[in-house]
Amino acid sequence: MHSDGTSPTGTPAQQQLSALLSDLVARMPGTEHALLASGDGLRMAFTDMPIDDADGLAAVIAGFVSCARQQFRNYAGRTRQIVVEHDGGYLFVMSPGNHFKDEDAARSVLAVVGTPAAQPGQVGHEMEQFLGRVDEHLVLDARVTAFSGSGR
Template sequence: MTNIHSDELGRVLRDFVERMPHAYAAVVSSTDGLHKQSFGLSHPDHESKLSAVTSSMFSLGKGADQFFNAGTGTTRQVIYELDGGLMFVTEAASHTLLSVLASHEANLGLIGYEMKMLGQQVGRFLATAPRTASAS
């Protein structure tokens, strides 16, 4: 499977953030917390930190799934409401998370829907191969 070029992914994230009212940053990372690409973060150190945080948060959401339908469902999206704004996290492709940061004025339904659409459009190019243990 071909990966989307980093510059192209950066442009896709920029376009997404610029057309979503009240969104100000977007990050693509692996489900195990490795940063792949981002747009709109105020400091380069935030890229890896936010990737690790979103990985943990999405994992917690998947853990909560056990309380619904005997744990047979899929975690579609996790939304966190924080004092500073909103954080949306969804699995946009295999082993790949898309996270969006927005202000409290953001339309939750619109951002959630558009994140799903973005995942469907470019998700196959974003897939991250799972890490495997190396032979010792």
């Protein structure tokens, strides 16, 4: 159950991804939330946060990744991670990049929200490991649902 009283997102793929994201947060002291979004800013799966907050975070992180891609468009390689440090905590953003072969899945974006007690090195490592383990087909199934509007 999410903090706003709703059930986790509806499809089996979204529920499975949300459970994996919850496990990710549980492994990292000082983290509060995680979210997987499409590259164009639609939430696909998330941990315990209000849906409006998840929608807002999905849009923000997709924008961050888009800005980074634009800035480095003339350079070889990929943007590996974006970290925002604030007095209130951290926002870690990572895109799967080479972990997924499908272009739509590879454009998805993972975010973790942490408190000031979060350990950036551990969070970055765990996010990288998560992206290496998660099944790209789950991500694609969640993306299809996000675009169809049937996931909640």
